Amino acid sequence: MKKINKGNFKKTLSTFTTGITVVATNHNSILYGKTINSFSSLSLSPPLVLFSLDKKSSKLNIFKDSKTVSINILSKNQEFISNNFAKKNPNWNEIEYDILKNENPIIKNCVSNLDCKIIDKLKKGDHIIFICKVLQVLNNTKLKPLVYYNSKYF
Ligand SMILES: Cc1cc2nc3c(=O)[nH]c(=O)nc-3n(C[C@H](O)[C@H](O)[C@H](O)COP(=O)(O)O)c2cc1C
Numbered sequence: 062m063k064k065i066n067k068g069n070f071k072k073t074l075s076t077f078t079t080g081i082t083v084v085a086t087n088h089n090s091i092l093y094g095k096t097i098n099s100f101s102s103l104s105l106s107p108p109l110v111l112f113s114l115d116k117k118s119s120k121l122n123i124f125k126d127s128k129t130v131s132i133n134i135l136s137k138n139q140e141f142i143s144n145n146f147a148k149k150n151p152n153w154n155e156i157e158y159d160i161l162k163n164e165n166p167i168i169k170n171c172v173s174n175l176d177c178k179i180i181d182k183l184k185k186g187d188h189i190i191f192i193c194k195v196l197q198v199l200n201n202t203k204l205k206p207l208v209y210y211n212s213k214y215f
Pocket of ligand 1: 081095096097099113118120146148149209
């Protein structure tokens with residue numbers, strides 16, 4: 062074992078394979094979305110999930126003010142969507158989406174979309190953990206997921 066430092070910590074985390082999500086919300090009729098791979102299931106009953114957002118994120122206050130979000134689990138042909146929503150100012154014009162009753166967007170052709178209510182926020186280290194109750198889901202089981210490992214898409 063090696064003593065932990067920033068380099069080997071980041072390297073170690075990059076060896077954990079994840080899917081990729083876009084967490085999205087509607088704030089004062091403007092759509093926001095962010096590429097997030099810190100998404101995780103949390104509880105089956107009640108149905109809870111979580112994701113964490115860097116405190117330095119330019120959109121932190123938007124998500125902190127939001128009561129609801131959609132979580133969009135990307136499919137294998139949506140690498141461009143992951144790259145788009147990792148930018149400071151993503152372009153929604155190139156994205157196909159529907160709007161839910163709560164006015165949040167859900168991205169089309171994802172493996173799954175989750176309609177969520179934010180029920181708690183926890184400050185931990187340099188991130189804020191958002192705990193969300195899942196209200197509705199849409200699954201597209203014919204599609205394969207976009208996979209992320211060692212900073213590369215698979
Ligand atoms: C594959 C991938 C996963 C990411 N996961 C997270 C995450 O879980 N939490 C987070 O705060 N940022 C994550 N990011 C970074 C954000 O998408 C975004 O690039 C970052 O917040 C900078 O945006 P800003 O310029 O608006 O501050 C991820 C980026 C990529 C490409």
